[in-house]
Amino acid sequence: MIQIQSEAWQAIVSHAQAIYPNECCGAMLGTIDGDVKTVKVGLAIENAFTGVQHERYELRPEDLLKADREARSRGMDLIGIFHSHPDCDAYFSETDLKNSCPWYSFVVLSIYKGQFHHANSFLPNAEQTEAPKEELKY
Amino acid sequence: MTKILIPTPLRQFVDKKDTVEVTGSTVGEALNALTAAHSELKKHLYNDEGKLRSFVNIYLNDEDIRYIKKEATPLADGDTISIVPSIAGGR
Numbered sequence: 001m002i003q004i005q006s007e008a009w010q011a012i013v014s015h016a017q018a019i020y021p022n023e024c025c026g027a028m029l030g031t032i033d034g035d036v037k038t039v040k041v042g043l044a045i046e047n048a049f050t051g052v053q054h055e056r057y058e059l060r061p062e063d064l065l066k067a068d069r070e071a072r073s074r075g076m077d078l079i080g081i082f083h084s085h086p087d088c089d090a091y092f093s094e095t096d097l098k099n100s101c102p103w104y105s106f107v108v109l110s111i112y113k114g115q116f117h118h119a120n121s122f123l124p125n126a127e128q129t130e131a132p133k134e135e136l137k138y
Numbered sequence: 139m140t141k142i143l144i145p146t147p148l149r150q151f152v153d154k155k156d157t158v159e160v161t162g163s164t165v166g167e168a169l170n171a172l173t174a175a176h177s178e179l180k181k182h183l184y185n186d187e188g189k190l191r192s193f194v195n196i197y198l199n200d201e202d203i204r205y206i207k208k209e210a211t212p213l214a215d216g217d218t219i220s221i222v223p224s225i226a227g228g229r
């Protein structure tokens with residue numbers, strides 16, 4: 001289960017709405033206690049995809065490295081990645097699965113007409129062949 | 139000694155540590171020392187051909203080793219190795 005604290009959630013949603021109609025992306029920092037992941041910080045990261053960003057996103061590894069260092073310096077962990085689907089539901093696409101990393105929770109936000117609509121979290125398996133849903137609370 | 143920073147989800151394979159210290163004169167040797175000591179970790183970093191998995195990037199301090207000498211990149215005392223994934227997507 002992944003729960004996103006309200007301040008972090010507001011930061012993530014407002015970033016997704018601000019970047020609309022493009023896809024936004026970012027990192028989620030927080031803590032893990034047994035099966036419960038708690039996101040305390042939503043860190044916006046620049047979408048580095050070169051080309052039309054309405055349907056694609058890409059994170060620079062050096063930006064993820066910075067996010068990991070920030071988490072460590074604040075006594076937290078990098079526990080997930082978020083991105084948005086403008087004018088489209090929050091599913092985990094084939095492209096999402098193929099370019100994911102089977103180590104993190106992936107939260108997808110559906111943004112319709114610039115407004116947050118719904119969200120889901122996914123956990124890609126080690127072989128990157130499927131990504132079952134994970135319970136998400138926000 | 140070289141420090142290797144372990145990403146959160148992989149710490150379960152290294153006795154829950156967030157950093158592992160190893161010895162080695164190159165990045166490749168340091169990574170081999172890491173996976174030799176923690177064999178469960180190997181399949182998460184390497185594919186069946188023994189190459190780093192496609193989404194795994196290795197940084198020496200602030201630099202991607204792909205742009206230095208890859209796994210032959212020499213290590214100096216006090217260096218830090220980070221394991222950083224490539225992540226992208228699209229609907």
Ligand SMILES: [Zn+2]
Binds near residue numbers: 083085091093228229
């Ligand atoms: Zn997507």
